[in-house]
Amino acid sequence: MNPSSNETRLCFDDSVVSVPRDRRLRRIVVELSSRCNLDCPMCFLKSSPETRGDMEWELAENLFAQAEGFPHLEWVHFSGVGEPLVHPKSTEAISLACRKGWKVRLTTNGTLLADGALARALARSGAAVVDFSLEAEAVNFPGRESAAGSIFDAMRTLKGACVDEGRPVPEIRAAIVLTASNLEKVLELPKFLGAAGVRGVTLSNLVPTSEAMRPLVLYPVSLEEEARLQQALFLAFQKEGLNVSLPRFALSSERHCAFARSETAVVRWDGRISPCLRLAHGYDEWVLGRRKRVCAHSFGSLASEGLDAIWDDPAYAGFRWRLRRALYASCLDCNLLPVCEYPKTTESDCWGDSPACSDCLWDRNLIRCP
Numbered sequence: 223m224n225p226s227s228n229e230t231r232l233c234f235d236d237s238v239v240s241v242p243r244d245r246r247l248r249r250i251v252v253e254l255s256s257r258c259n260l261d262c263p264m265c266f267l268k269s270s271p272e273t274r275g276d277m278e279w280e281l282a283e284n285l286f287a288q289a290e291g292f293p294h295l296e297w298v299h300f301s302g303v304g305e306p307l308v309h310p311k312s313t314e315a316i317s318l319a320c321r322k323g324w325k326v327r328l329t330t331n332g333t334l335l336a337d338g339a340l341a342r343a344l345a346r347s348g349a350a351v352v353d354f355s356l357e358a359e360a361v362n363f364p365g366r367e368s369a370a371g372s373i374f375d376a377m378r379t380l381k382g383a384c385v386d387e388g389r390p391v392p393e394i395r396a397a398i399v400l401t402a403s404n405l406e407k408v409l410e411l412p413k414f415l416g417a418a419g420v421r422g423v424t425l426s427n428l429v430p431t432s433e434a435m436r437p438l439v440l441y442p443v444s445l446e447e448e449a450r451l452q453q454a455l456f457l458a459f460q461k462e463g464l465n466v467s468l469p470r471f472a473l474s475s476e477r478h479c480a481f482a483r484s485e486t487a488v489v490r491w492d493g494r495i496s497p498c499l500r501l502a503h504g505y506d507e508w509v510l511g512r513r514k515r516v517c518a519h520s521f522g523s524l525a526s527e528g529l530d531a532i533w534d535d536p537a538y539a540g541f542r543w544r545l546r547r548a549l550y551a552s553c554l555d556c557n558l559l560p561v562c563e564y565p566k567t568t569e570s571d572c573w574g575d576s577p578a579c580s581d582c583l584w585d586r587n588l589i590r591c592p
């Protein structure tokens with residue numbers, strides 16, 4: 223593979239595939255900060271020894287300047303692990319991305335919007351969509367009380383700030399993680415969400431990040447049970463006029479990496495570029511009861527390389543090509559899974575691919591991001 227050429231060559235047994243240089247990047251997920259003002263029990267970084275920090279302002283400016291070289295870039299999504307609004311220049315970064323002409327989305331826990339000044343700055347920023355993460359009332363994790371009521375207040379504060387500032391109200395959405403302990407409460411939430419001005423909801427299953435969370439997952443179930451669950455959820459939200467995006471609950475053979483299909487790159491707070499949120503940081507997850515070490519993987523860092531060079535890196539170009547076609551090993555239906563060493567981490571799989579996507583719950587659509 224020659225990084226200076228206009229193609230990347232992939233070898234499969236006796237075949238060689240030529241992947242042309244592309245500029246298909248359509249969405250950037252920007253992690254402004256990996257710090258957070260909350261300490262949720264289900265947080266990916268709960269068990270992570272990684273240093274946390276904020277994106278340097280020069281790095282954010284540099285990223286947006288370089289991103290202008292990608293003509294298909296449509297969305298800049300401020301999200302990641304951590305709360306974007308703890309960054310001291312969060313609303314400046316959102317405004318800057320809006321001024322560049324991209325559609326901007328923010329995922330927030332909403333708690334900092336009780337500060338009217340921050341809500342007004344967000345109202346002025348021009349964000350098109352704001353997703354509020356909420357865990358529904360009484361998720362029943364030890365040590366965590368429901369914050370749903372205060373999040374509805376934050377939604378109203380943002381709407382009021384938009385009116386005060388004479389700015390359009392962004393599309394307000396909710397992101398909810400479903401668990402065995404909150405399912406019944408989630409089914410009662412739609413009327414409160416509708417009253418708070420929410421237009422749509424993204425539901426996801428839980429990725430257990432500790433042994434104690436294993437019993438809280440709602441998957442895998444049979445196809446019949448999945449249909450029953452999906453119908454109950456769909457009807458509950460649809461009745462209130464809310465558009466709802468549902469996860470799978472059954473294990474299917476179909477694999478579909480939403481990050482690869484949407485031509486997304488994730489930019490960590492320190493400038494490292496990852497292919498998805500799952501691999502942006504290192505932590506432990508439980509995959510259908512098995513403990514697994516997720517190893518942070520990046521294809522380069524903006525601290526030392528340009529975005530175009532990282533995007534064109536043969537390893538990254540080849541990775542994206544394989545992901546779009548789901549051409550990688552599949553551990554979840556492999557009879558060697560009980561004895562195989564590879565699935566203990568995401569480092570590599572039996573096909574020699576690294577990082578390994580072979581054991582991912584996101585590509586089975588069990589786990590979803592807004």
Ligand code: SF4
Binds near residue numbers: 258262265266267
């Ligand atoms: S709000 Fe999100 S980033 Fe913050 S602690 Fe909770 S799960 Fe982690």
Ligand code: SF4
Binds near residue numbers: 556562
């Ligand atoms: S890595 Fe191991 S468990 Fe996964 S598909 Fe290959 S042989 Fe099976």
Ligand code: SF4
Binds near residue numbers: 499
């Ligand atoms: S398949 Fe999973 S691990 Fe691989 S890039 Fe997609 S979300 Fe990340």
